[in-house]
Amino acid sequence: MIAERALKTLEYDKVRAQVANFCTSSIGRGAIEELVPETQYDRVVELLEEMDEGLSILRVKANVPLGGIFDVRPHARRAQIGGMLSATELMEIASTIRASRIFREFIEGIEDEGELHIPHFIERKEALPVLTGIQHEINSCIDDNAQVMDSASQQLRQIRQTLRAEEAKVKSKLENLVRGANASKMLSDAIVTMRNDRYVIPVKQEYRHHYGGIVHDQSSSGQTLFIEPDAVVQANNEVNRQKLKEKAEIERILLALSEKVSEVGHDLFVLVQILGDIDVILAKGKYGQAHKCTMPKMNQDGYIRLVRARHPLIDRNVAVPNTIEFGKDYTAIVITGPNTGGKTVTLKTVGLCTLMAQAGIPVPALDGSELAVFDQLFADIGDEQSIEQSLSTFSSHMVNIVDILAKFDDRSLVLFDELGAGTDPQEGAALAISILDEVVDRGARVMATTHYPELKAYGYNRPQVVNASVEFDVETLSPTYRLLIGVPGRSNAFEISNRLGLPTSIIDRAKSFTGTDRHEVESMIASLEESRLRSEREADEAHALLEEAATLREALERKVQNYEDRKEALEKKAKDKAHRIVDEAKREAEQIIAELREMSKNASRAVKEHELIDAKKRLDGVGPKENRVLKKQAQIQERQENLQVGDEVRVLSYGQKGSVLEKISDDEYVVQIGILKMKLPRHDLQYVKPEKEQPVRAMTNVKNRSSAVKLELDLRGERYEDAILRTEKYIDDALLANYHRVSIIHGKGTGALRQGIQTYLKGHSRVKNFRFGEAGEGGFGVTVVELK
CATH class of the missing domain: 3.40.50.300 (P-loop containing nucleotide triphosphate hydrolases)
Structure with missing residues (x-):
């Protein structure tokens, strides 16, 4: 183990503090504070490999979901000895288990993609205990604000319903007193408030006996008394009884949950340890990113x-x-x-x-x-x-x-x-x-x-x-x-003194006091420095030339390889095509020959002239069809260059088909696209070979396409990039279907998906307007889009 004196002398603790700043949890920060250098080679290599995996994940994914982690080990320890956990402590346990589940799913997603090699992270993911059962039990009883919900038990629901009813009675009686005829004169303020957990009204000192009841508090000046009138004492007593029953039921629920936590106490210790280790590894990676560090x-x-x-x-x-x-x-x-x-x-x-x-x-x-x-x-x-x-x-x-x-x-x-x-x-x-x-x-x-x-x-x-x-x-x-x-x-010393203005005579006298050996050593050092500088310059020049030559060589090798690959592909394509042409020609020739032989055998039937002519034409046609193809391509090319009125064309800038109505000049035409007539330049038009008319099928296709496009697109649960691609395609389909208004369901969540979708809609040329959905349309979870 490295001595503590060396760690202190080299200020290792300051580096450790810098790394701790990148932790996302108190568990990680505590582990960093105890982080000391290892002395076993295999362990050091393992630590660096783990850090490098974390750095790779951060490079590709930018961030790792580790929010909502708490050090719940003291909670688990207290539950194991029979203690009752508070709602806040139980909520922290559920939050930590949820964070472990999200992290597990995140690593599984990277596994499925197969882009990164992260065996250490996968090993830790597999070692994470699965505690979703206790998480769901806690979440079904305690909300995100650490409050026990009515749904925690049927008895608690009934108690709270009774409590609310009794409180309503008390408030109703007190509000009647507040709204009474002389209330404005006798009360300091026309409100119902609470003191000592009981409902009271603020009465002026001189009218304290008018309402009777119990004085629970007074203002700092003594002019206002907070009185519980006789009329509501019994009702307030009933409210307090219900609150005691509520408290007892809540304690029973918390104690039951605490007992279940004690059953998985060991697993919670393991889970926290693993999440803390992951936080430390990622903190090291983030430190490396921020400070431009590398793994040695x-x-x-x-x-x-x-x-x-x-x-x-x-x-x-x-x-x-x-x-x-x-x-x-x-x-x-x-x-x-x-x-x-x-x-x-x-x-x-x-x-x-x-x-x-x-x-x-x-x-x-x-x-x-x-x-x-x-x-x-x-x-x-x-x-x-x-x-x-x-x-x-x-x-x-x-x-x-x-x-x-x-x-x-x-x-x-x-x-x-x-x-x-x-x-x-x-x-x-x-x-x-x-x-x-x-x-x-x-x-x-x-x-x-x-x-x-x-x-x-x-x-x-x-x-x-x-x-x-x-x-x-x-x-x-x-x-x-x-x-x-x-x-x-x-x-x-001599050079510095000379540049600072010390007289040369003094410097020369000082040099005379130094020994010959000293002069020789200094001269040797000066020579070494000069040689080093010259070598460095030459090395830099040689290195630059070498890099340039290496770059040129790589570029040339790539070009040669591309040429060879293309040449080989073209040769293979030509050979395959030639083989197909020859095989087809053989088959046709054999078929014609067989028919002619059949005709010659059938001597009883006279061979008609048109049959011989047809066979001869077919035999002449056997062989490569390039001439016919080239002739057809030439005809299409001629039509491309000289458009005529009535020709079908594709307008490149709009991606739509139209027909030529009028030729203004060789460089400009009048084209009709649907109901629009437009003057367009020749370079924006591409001749389209007319197809056989299939009016019934075309109408059917249009109808089917329109009916296949829904009026809403549900993106909930989609990743950001996939959601944008789906939105882009959906808008195009909706425009082709002549829809004027559609809805995009993105959910509320963190708002990142909603913001991305609306940013895309702002830049779309065919989007006229968009807004959030009304209360009956989905509210902020839906964006309603109007199309031009």
Whole structure:
């Protein structure tokens, strides 16, 4: 298990809080608060696969229905020990069971579609207990406002009917008093109100004895008394008796329902646990979507490769992405350079991304990233000075480092920030080198930052260690926060001082105080930086050319493949057609030959001339029919180019047939469509070959089509896209049937389907007007449409 100190140092709790913001239930938020990184490789892979499935569902479906979930485990626990649940608690249980049913149906719908591979979600769906029976029992007794309904029991219905009748009697008597002759003078207000659960009237202080009865309350000024007159005391007593009976019956109903809940208490625990897990998985996916995160590949070899990774707690528009890789050729990175350059941020980025991945949270890096599963992660980062323990910064760091050295192994990730800082530079550097040697030799993966120049050459003497630095722009005198692997940090003091105006003579004198070795190291670093920049430019150019070449090659391969496919299809089509023509010709020829032989055998009957001529014509006609087809197509094409008066045409812009009445010019004609006569351009007309007249069938078809179109369309239960398609087809059919008014039933529901249907109707050119249905037509669940 990852140490709590490392989680706190790397601010893992802040990442966890960001993920919790995407939960839809208190169950999910509670689970996120307890989410810790796993250390078992198989479990980490399973968590990331679950998250990736959730991310896939969110990409395709945009949202997953998880509303109405409550943490009903305390309710179930109390029911199991014989407690009576309130109506609100029972309603929450029914709502949670309903949410599980909706989620189950949602996943089953995805299964049926077969578009997504979501085995983990399907497994959890199948593990959900089916508790619709207890849900229906609760819903039959308690409404959405957590009130026990009259229908909960026959006895409760009778009690409430009696109660309402008694209350009506009391109100009637009091209203008679309120409307009495002297009421306006003796009452503060002509109303009937309640005090202490009894009906009373507000009487002025000086007339308190006029009505008699019981005083239940008075106004703050004491001028108004709320009196229950003698005339209604007995009636009020009866009302209270009925209310007590109502309360007792409600308690009996709630207790009966609570007993049924106790019978499925264990199933409720399982159901809540599964729904909470689903909420956590989807929250991780939503976090990944919002922060442009990806799922890394995991390994057990200690290999880390983060592609353009960002610190998850820094605004992604501000954070500078870096590619960080180690764990194969080298197991340690030592980042040198001045402060405020981004060394610590880089260190925390690696640590936090590792923790997030091991907790099943996507990491803020590009696709292709890979992380290792570590048994332990140690971090010595920040100012560890402890006033309470009278420890200096160096001492506090050293206490932490001693603890790390006692616990880490070859399956650990160790992060050191400013290793050896807070003491004499020479001794601090020596300690830093010795500590790094110990960690590297024992096989752990380690990243360390330091500003000691002695560690710049550290990576060159040890094959498992690589130097790195954070880039500094001398021109702008500010860090770029780009991590440079393989290049130790340069001391830019002389360049910065020169640009800030320090006299050259002072700078030259300062340079003379530095040793020759220092000059050589700085020159080497400068050369490395120059080579790196040149290599990066050349690599970018080569990469751009390679991508362009790859794109061109793919396009060319697609074209060649399309050509080959088309060529093969045309050849196959031609061969099939040729075989059919030859087979048909053979059959016709054989039939004619057989008839001629039959004629020659029948010598007793003279063969008539017209029979021979007919046989000869049929024999001449045997063979390909392309010539006849081409001739017929040429005739149709000629008619297409030269329309004549009386020709049938299709008006392309309206999709309707009509006939040519007059030729105004080669480019314009007068066409009649139904009862309309219109001038239309030639390019909008298409010649239609006349068909044989079938007046009776045509009339029958029109009649049948009209009778088949109903005056209303029921879309209740339809999905949004299917509902729009059905509405579009229905409007077209209604127009062809010459309907002037139709009704579309969409139901009330959430209003999303109604809004979508009415948005479509607004944009339809043949919709004259639409409105909601009247009370007798279906109200807001129906839209009545008037057609042009």
